[in-house]
Amino acid sequence: MLDDRKKKVLQAIVEEYINTAEPVSSNALTNNEELQYSSATIRNEMADLEKAGYLEKTHTSSGRIPSEKGYRYYVDELLKDDNISLEEIKYISDKLETKVNEIEDLTKIATTTISEITHYTTLAIGPSTQDLLIEEIKFVLLGPRMLMAIILTNTGMVKETIIKFDEDITDKQVETINYMFNKKLKGQPLEIIDAPLEEYLINEMKYSVKVIKPIIEQIKKVISKDRQIYLEGANKSFDLPEFNSLEVAKNFVNVLDTKELMQDMLNSGFAQDINVYIGNENEKDELKDFSIVTFKHKVGNKDLGTIGIIGPKRMDYSKVISVMKYISKKLDENNQNN
Secondary structure, three states: OOOHHHHHHHHHHHHHHHHHOOOEOHHHHOOOOOOOOOHHHHHHHHHHHHHOOOEEEOOOOOOEEEOHHHHHHHHHHHOOOOOOOHHHHHHHHHHHOOOOOOHHHHHHHHHHHHHHHHOOEEEEEOOOHHHOEEEEEEEEEEEOOEEEEEEEEOOOOEEEEEEEOOOOOOHHHHHHHHHHHHHHHOOOEHHHOOHHHHHHHHHHHOOOHHHHHHHHHHHHHHHOOOOOEEEEOHHHHHHOHHHHOHHHHHHHHHHHHOHHHHHHHHOOOOOOOEEEEEHHHOOOHHHOOEEEEEEEEEEOOEEEEEEEEEEEOOOOHHHHHHHHHHHHHHHHHHHHHO
C-alpha cells in the first residue's frame, strides 16, 4: 500500500508525463500546487516509488516515467473520472441527439465523437449475432422471382438481403412466408435459422424446396457475415511522440490492418463497464506497446457492441474514461426519453 504522500507524488508524475511526454524530475514537481513538499522530499519519494516498481528511469534523462505498474495503480486508485469540460459535454450532447434511423449510425456517431474529443484512434464493433434476437422478418416481392428480406433485431439493427428463385413466387406465397417465418422466429436468436428450420417450414407450408431453401441460405449468409468494424482517427496517433519509433508505428499499422487483431482487442473480457489494458496486460504481442480502453456500447439493456480506444501507454486515461462514461450515460438517457 502507498501512503498519501506517495500517492500524490505518483499521481503528479503520471499526469505531468501524460501532459509533456518528458521524463519528470523532482524540480518539475516543485511548482505543483498539490505537492507542498520540498524538492528533497519529492526526490526521496520518487526513489521509493522507483524501488517499488511504480516508476522507471530512462537512460537519456535524470527524470522518471511511470511504469506499467504505476499506470495501473493510477487508473485503479488515483484517476478522476469527471475530467470533462462544459464545452465537451455540450458537444457530445449535440452529436448524440442527431436523429438516426439505424443503430449502426448511432455507433458511428459515438465512435467519431470519442475520437474527436480524446484525439486518439477509436474503434467499434457491432454486437455478436449470438446476442441478437429476431424482432421481425419482412419479405417484399420485388419481381416474379425476387424477394427482399428485411430482418429487424431486438437491438434495432436491420439486415437486408435480396433472394432470387428458379421459379415464380406469387403474392399469396409471400403473404404465407411472412406469416410462417414470423410465427416461428419472432423472439428467437438469429442462430435458429438452420437446416431443421428449413425442414420444418417445407413440411408446414407445403412449398417446394426451391422456394424455402434459397430464403434460408441467403438469410444465413447475411447473418454470418463478419461483424463490421468502424475506425476513426487513425492518423491522430502519428502526431504522438511514441510513434516516432519505427517499431511502434509498424505495430500500430499492423493492428489496424488486421481485422482479427482488432476483433481480439474489442472482444477482451468485460469484468467492468469500462476496461483498461496497459501494455503487457494485452494478450497479443502486437498490442504490448499500447494501452486499450473498451466499453460495452449499450442503450438500455440492448447490447450494441463494443467501442475501444487504442493509444500509447502514456494515454490520458482520465480524459478517455470521463468521455466514455459521459457518452454511455447520455446514450442511456436518450433511450429513456424516446
